[in-house]
Amino acid sequence: MELIWNLCEILFIEVAPAGPLLLHLLDWVRLHVCEVDSLSADVLGSENPSKHESFWNLVTILVLQGRLDEARQMLSKEADTSPTSAGMCRTLGDLMRTMPILSPGNTQTLTELELKWQHWHEECERHLQDGTFTSSPHLETLCKIMLGDEAALLEQKELLNNWYHFLVTRLLYSHPTVKPMDLHLYAQSSLDLFLGGESSPEPLDNILMAAFEFDIHQVIKECSIALSNWWFVAHLTDLLDHCKLLQSHNLYFGSNMREFLLLEYASGLFAHHSLWQLGVDYFDYCPELGRVSLELHIERIPLNTEQKALKVLRICEQRQMTEQVRSICKILAMKAVRNNRLGSALSWSIRAKDAAFATLVSDRFLMDYCDRGCFSDLDLIDNLGPAMMLSDRLTFLGKYREFHRLYGEKRFVDAASLLLSLMTSQIAPRSFWMTLLTDALPLLEQKQVIFSAEQTYELMRCLEDLTAGRPVRGEPDAQRLQDDDIETTKVEMLRLALARNLARAIIREGSLEGS
């Protein structure tokens, strides 16, 4: 992958012109074909390097990679040990030294370089023709390589290892001033020559070919097919897009190719159990479809602990995704209610500012109270604080609990007025009115008069509202009859108590105070 990336850097981003192009390609090859270093360590480490079995291999590779200085050093070692070939070694070494290359910072023009190189090439040719190197086949091969002789190069297939190495070496020794435009011709021919029709090109070869042809889209397409995930293409496309190399192309599926690939990559991240946090950042950088995709994905992250849920919610809140916050909180609150964790449910609905759910939780509490006659989770209800305002039902719950507390503290007058206000202010659900009235019963029966006449009238009005609203029932069954009986008894008792209280209240209010 690094191979492809570096090549793309050289060709697309640096856009090297004719001369330096070759140098960059040489660096590229040297970076990625690395056996040279281990081999040279091997050979140099041995006692007698020039007698090492891989010695000539090493020298050949050095020449193939254009590392002529090192090759010369090797040759001088050989010259030291075998005086017969010393002369030849020196000549070859001189040839190596005098090879004209374009060094960075050098101000010679391309034409100058061409001329010089032509001269040098002819000199090498002359040496070969003269037979200077005939006595040493190794040195002769080296000279042929330096002349760019294709046959000689092809003989070194094993050392070259792959066709792009062959390409670069070939260019080095036959067309050092190659222009970027012509690169693909040489690439194609190198590929064909190297493979020699024995094997078909592999995906990597296709990718590199597409790169040499400067066809960015083809490169991306081939990479997408060949590589197993979207990481490489997403980042490469992003880089190229930032260099403004992709904009001239108009894609038929509408959105930008960079965005498409980034979306694919980020979606892949979300499918991973722990990399979803990174995916968020990627979505942030997709201008068109990023936010929508993030909204869809973030709701679907599996949440098995509250801590993870909190992190997800923080991400949503930072991006003002209130819908998602609400839906996630609702899911968590439902889970909490199912597990009977009413306090957690309430805190989730407070976070989502979800009045409807708060109403649901309060209804649960009230139902519990009706079933059991006492409140569960008093710590929560007693300490609701301003959260009470979230929903009417919740406010009612809080106030009702307060009523019970006041009653427990024997502050009956306060309790009574609270009870009345609960009924008259319409925040009590109708279904609960009967319970409230029944709660009023002991207050009505107290020895001292607690409810004033006005208040008693109010209570009576509520009772009448309640009983008047009862519709005529259809087929009454036994259970219904029994319930009706209980209801009627309760209503009668209430009426009696209210009437008695009214009487006492009128008397008390009517009589003069203090007399």
Place this chain on the structure above:
Amino acid sequence: MGEIYAKFVSQKISKTRWRPVPPGSLQTAETFATGSWDNEENYVSLWSIGDFGNLDSDGGFEGDHQLLCDIRHHGDVMDLQFFDQERIVAASSTGCVTIFLHHPNNQTLSVNQQWTTAHYHTGPGSPSYSSAPCTGIVCDNPEIVTVGEDGRINLFRADHKEAVRTINNADSSTLHAVTFLRTPEILTVNSIGQLKIWDFRQQGNEPSQILSLTGDRVPLHCVDRHPSQQHVVATGGQDGMLSIWDVRQGTMPVSLLKAHEAEMWEVHFHPSNPDHLFTCSEDGSLWHWDASTDVPEKSSLFHQGGRTSTFLSHSISNQANVQQSLISSWLSTDTTKDRIEITSLLPSRTLSVNSLDVLGPCLVCGTDAEAIYVTRQLFV
């Protein structure tokens, strides 16, 4: 502060804890444990930092931490505590509490004891068994107290198979963290913003005291007690607010300090210099709060590049007659006298910093960006 070293470890770190040094020894902290989360396979690992003054051949990297050993852990590691020199207690998101034993001779970790159904929503007896994550642990040899999302408090003793004491439905919301006040008393914080003090000497299932903030019920995520003054407690909340409480007086916090921009995950008093407090948060920062009175000289030596700012504490209780011989600088209500220096310790903002621990001059923290940061020169 001196150098801080980062190491990327390919797992999101949820908890980091220093191994305690034997009391009375002159050693500094050398080993720490980490727990990971959100992976398919989570690990509890032990790391060691290099020897002092042992320069590498490169001349650097002397503080780089190395993995000693690790062991698989089921579920996310929700909390981690050292029980003693060799044993680590881990709380899991599967509701299981495990004690791991470290064998120093062959550098391995093994499971010593496990309570698999410490926390659950519906019990192991019923057909619809569902477990609940265990969210907090605190240890005081030989006792371990755990709390969880099921609102339950368990008191375990090492080597006892069953819980010594369980308070079911201690809270109707999630309990996030727990700490010891005095030995039979613990303090828990929950997700409706309440602190509750429980006394294990009492038989009932009711807390002996409840403290909370009026105003919005912001969930509290972490709590730590002052090392020497056992009535001073610091809590961190979901809105990043740091609160200091005095549990003996009133039900309101003594001071509220606006701190981070997102949930505060951990707060720690420095165990030997309690004038220093450390907090870390979801917003990716780690802050050092210095309330010591001789502030001016120190400010110039603080970490270069760190953000230094001064906040005045808002005090909301008017306790005019605080008459103790040792007035904690955290509780002092005189706003002109009390300046707190705050420094951000991490070099750049990262993903959430989930956990931190301090011991002596050493600090370790772990982040969601899969990195562990260590410094051994906290007070340079």
